[in-house]
Amino acid sequence: MKGLCTIGEVLIDLLPQEKGKRLKDVFSFENAAVRTPANVAGAAAMLGANAVVLSQVGCDAFGDYLIECMKDKKINTSYVKKSECDDTSLAFVSLAKDGNRDFKFYRKTAADLQYTFDEESEKALENIGILHFCSVDLVDSPMKKAHQKIIELAISKKILVSFDPNIRLSLWDNHAQLRDTVHTFMRYADIIKVSDDELDFICGTDQIEEALPLLLKDRCKLLIITKGKNGALSFTKNEKAEVKGWQVDAVDSTGAGDAFIGSFLFQLLKYKKTDLDSLNKDELSSYLYFSNLYAAYITTQKGGLASMADMNTIHHFKLDCTNK
Secondary structure, eight states, rough: EEEEEEEEEEEEEEEESSSTTTGGOOOOEEEEEEHHHHHHHHHHHTTTTOEEEHHHHSSHHHHHHHHHHHHHHHOBBBTEESSSSOOOOEEEEOOOSSOOOEEEEEOTTTTTGOOOHHHHHHHTTTEEEEEESSSSTTTHHHHHHHHHHHHHHHHHTTTEEEEEOOOOGGGGOOOHHHHHHHHHHHTOOOOOOOGGGGGGHHHSOOHHHHHHHHHHHOOOEEEEEEOGGGGGEEOSSEEEEEEEOOOOOOSTTTTTHHHHHHHHOOOHTTTTOGGGGGGGGGHHHHHHHHHHHHHHHHHHHHSSGGGGGOHHHHHHHHHHHTTT
8 A cells, every 4th residue: 555645734623611601711720632634644544554744843842743643543653843943733622512623723833844855845745645735734834845846756656646625724824825726736736625614715605506616626626615413515526425434422523524525535445436427426436434433433532643543443433322
């Protein structure tokens, strides 16, 4: 099986020990290693794929903690750099009663944004089947340039490129620039995953059928739209599949979308699905079903990366759900 390479931010989420309060009303927090690229890699790695992360942390306790957490989830951290000049990024999060989140990021001296592409970065693509990235680290920075170079290299090596915009408005002063950046990088992706609540921002409509022509174009051969507890859909130019969600008692939705796409990409790697145009409805439905189950499990746990589970855990979770 070829592996998964992810590039982008790694940072510390500081989660509230009190649920259902606004951020200003929370007085105690606990560490949780999280952020999209590491979460996606963690899901794939725990399920059995070789997963590599390209990023940078500070030479500080938070950076050491992040690397330990990634290693604990079987992620290859050989290409995670350490900066002596910049700090590991932090995010404070409050959790509403329904498990949804409110963020405050501390990234003015972010080490991940100073990540640069070099010969070692290129080595990370050896025996890789899919490169995955998001939009959080696409602000003007050395990291954005690193994304451009690694994506171009992946395309030249016929590695599939996966993009989850993962919109975080609070990280961008100019929302129009964020939208333009997302549109630019979508052109390079063979696989695009968006949540239904991101459609309006990206496409100017929240209607899936109206958004389809704006998403399933250029290089994109596989579009995935997640709808949280209401399930998910996938589209190729020839097929469409849809599955229902799992009804669970959500504790924390952090990392659920990452778990979904990480487990979906794992299945593409496991079954050696390189020709996305040839995916049939049964295959798409099966992959969606498993990834919905995997993401549902994550919402029943606290934190992002720490929640990524192996196949045995998901098997028992499925039995518990179906026996209720």
